[in-house]
Amino acid sequence: MNNRSKRARPRLTEVATLAGVSRMTVTRALHSPHQVADATRRKIQKIANRLGYTPDLTARGLALQRTGLVGAVVPLLTNSLIAEIVQGLSDALQRHDYQLVVGATGFSARAEEVKVRAFLSRRVDAIYLTGITHTVETIRMLRQSGLPCVEGGNLARQPIDMAVGYSSRDAAGKVARYLIERGYAPLGYIGAWPKDNDRARDRRRGFVAACRSAGLSVDDSLCVETDLDLPAGARAMATLLDRRPEVRAVFCSADTLAVGAMFEAQRRHLAIPGDVAIAGFDDLDIAAQIVPALTTLRVPRYEIGRRAGEMICERLAGREVANAVTDVGYEFVARDTA
Amino acid sequence: MNNRSKRARPRLTEVATLAGVSRMTVTRALHSPHQVADATRRKIQKIANRLGYTPDLTARGLALQRTGLVGAVVPLLTNSLIAEIVQGLSDALQRHDYQLVVGATGFSARAEEVKVRAFLSRRVDAIYLTGITHTVETIRMLRQSGLPCVEGGNLARQPIDMAVGYSSRDAAGKVARYLIERGYAPLGYIGAWPKDNDRARDRRRGFVAACRSAGLSVDDSLCVETDLDLPAGARAMATLLDRRPEVRAVFCSADTLAVGAMFEAQRRHLAIPGDVAIAGFDDLDIAAQIVPALTTLRVPRYEIGRRAGEMICERLAGREVANAVTDVGYEFVARDTA
DNA sequence: CGGCACGATGTTACCGGTAACATACCCGAC
DNA sequence: GTCGGGTATGTTACCGGTAACATCGTGCCG
DSSP: OOOTTSSOOOOHHHHHHHHTSOHHHHHHHHHOGGGSOHHHHHHHHHHHHHHTOOOOHHHHHHHHTOOSEEEEEESOSSOHHHHHHHHHHHHHHHTTTOEEEEEEOSSOHHHHHHHHHHHHHTTOSEEEEESSOOOHHHHHHHHHHTOOEEEESSOOSSOSSEEEEOOHHHHHHHHHHHHHHTTOOSEEEEEEOOTTOHHHHHHHHHHHHHHHHTTOOOOGGGEEEEOSSHHHHHHHHHHHHHHOTTOOEEEESSHHHHHHHHHHHHHTTOOTTTTOEEEOSBOOHHHHHSSSOOBEEEOOHHHHHHHHHHHHHHHHTTOOOSOSEEEOOOEEEOOSOO | OOOTTSSOOOOHHHHHHHHTSOHHHHHHHHHOGGGSOHHHHHHHHHHHHHHTOOOOHHHHHHHHTOOSEEEEEESOSSOHHHHHHHHHHHHHHHTTTOEEEEEEOSSOHHHHHHHHHHHHHTTOSEEEEESSOOOHHHHHHHHHHTOOEEEESSOOSSOSSEEEEOOHHHHHHHHHHHHHHTTOOSEEEEEEOOTTOHHHHHHHHHHHHHHHHTTOOOOGGGEEEEOSSHHHHHHHHHHHHHHOTTOOEEEESSHHHHHHHHHHHHHTTOOTTTTOEEEOSBOOHHHHHSSSOOBEEEOOHHHHHHHHHHHHHHHHTTOOOSOSEEEOOOEEEOOSOO
16 A cells, blocks of 8 residues: 555745745746845745745646647657657757657557647647648648648658658669669569558659669569568568569668568578678668668658657747758668678 | 638637636536436537547646656667556556646756656656665655655665566576576676666675675676677677686576577577576566576566556555555566577 | 425536636835 | 835636536436
């Protein structure tokens, strides 16, 4: 049994009573100290400390009609790429005293809608969304709310409000052309499910388009789509190798998949890139470390989060944002697997 | 310029006015429908839908003195082990309509204290902490708040309130004894910084204790401590191999470090486990996939989060929790690297 | 046919802060 | 000595919900 109902959390009123001043004076002492006489302020601060007073941000939020919370909707928390975007966001927001609240969707636009609704009910001051694929209801709610909103990770033609990202399609095309130029053929593709995941969809499209314009045909049996984790990458590689053993290079739409694919190739004693070449996408930590080192495409993930956070802070400070759609670009990284 | 100040979010009052009833009736219609006449309820619901009314949880939280939020303080978001704990927590809480808010500390007890204070100010209904190492002020605040609190990931002798985890020390000892029995010597250790990280500290202790009781000495030059990421694991392995080339097996206090170490060994063309054996800790996805497959120790990470969430829900439902300190155990997984 | 219980709805006050306006006081200038 | 202005503090009302109690019909029973 624990004594939890003992003493309630101290309130502003108690601090005020003990200091012999009105509640408003306490608010001022804590919030805009220069408006309060030195002696009074010191007395109040001492009492607040002694009681362990912490302001109730719920109440403040209600009074000010702003909570200081920003909601971020992301597909997964288990993905280090996403985690870095979140880190960038969090850092940028923290600098302006906003706090981040994160919700995960598992790549479902319906789940995203639910999270957005929940965030709006919590009266967040702004919202970050992953990608540009949303339900109409999500878009309607956000438009109606009038809150600052950034769509991150892909470029939006018609952003709900603002966007920061890069072209997954162009980037994937770049990798594909590299593989084609080096003479690999036929090319295989392993990617995440494109449903409600525009980054994956665009990467596949970019890959296929590049192949087509190089005169290479890419039929469906060369493309495997699957969950976004390492074992799934390995299974997809197994499927692809069983189905089309002649495949000479595989483009994976995420490093996590590429690493799984590499392990599967190693289990089959295939030399990389001698027997089969592999290219990834993201440049996770592991890409530079794995042996052989993974050829991949680096995307400025921390930067995406940071920029998004800054755009949100600008808006919340009442300023206009210059580049409502920001392209942060990408960088091809040639290593040893292709 | 966008028309965000146009129409404010609809409030309860507006729904009430349009429906021609009092605000209280609207609250009832939405919250306990059976208390309201069918016709009235239907009318209210129609109007609420038409307006896109969403209740203000800030205001509700203030009125009810409970926010429906649970705060979780974790060291990192970029770690998939932690992400799974968070997932377990989130799932368990969601089932009872609580929402999770996450904060990261970067393995700093001071940063943890700041997060806890912030959560208390946000009036969360309960708190999850990682590990059992906290500042005295953190402990004092939580005790005084009387909120349900679970410390996860390690077993607490004297929990602040409740705890769920396993003994890192015993588990590390188990791995060490396995390496010793197989005749590897000398043994090296690569671990995360022990500062403010009791799991890392206990793993090192368990490892060293097992070596000692087997009559093996472990001097400091055989132990390398570093950041908890993959490149750091590789660098630590390089350091260890340069310093003590005769090392025959290395225990890594996390799979992330072990994988980095394996890559470093591979770059040096060392056979695993022929030239150097490696054992990890966590059993991440990659452990089973990497070639050769990593010998490691599986900890029920999702289960830790889920149990913690359930304990919190029990408490919040006003029930007593039977096992305030729960040991979820661990499982040694012998694979090919040791 | 009166009284009573119950179901449906309304009224009041409060949760813990804060903006906006009001007040009290002090000091210096004329 | 009075008046104006600035500084320190107090008062009132409100943010958007909800608990607790009050009220008002209405149908059923004796």
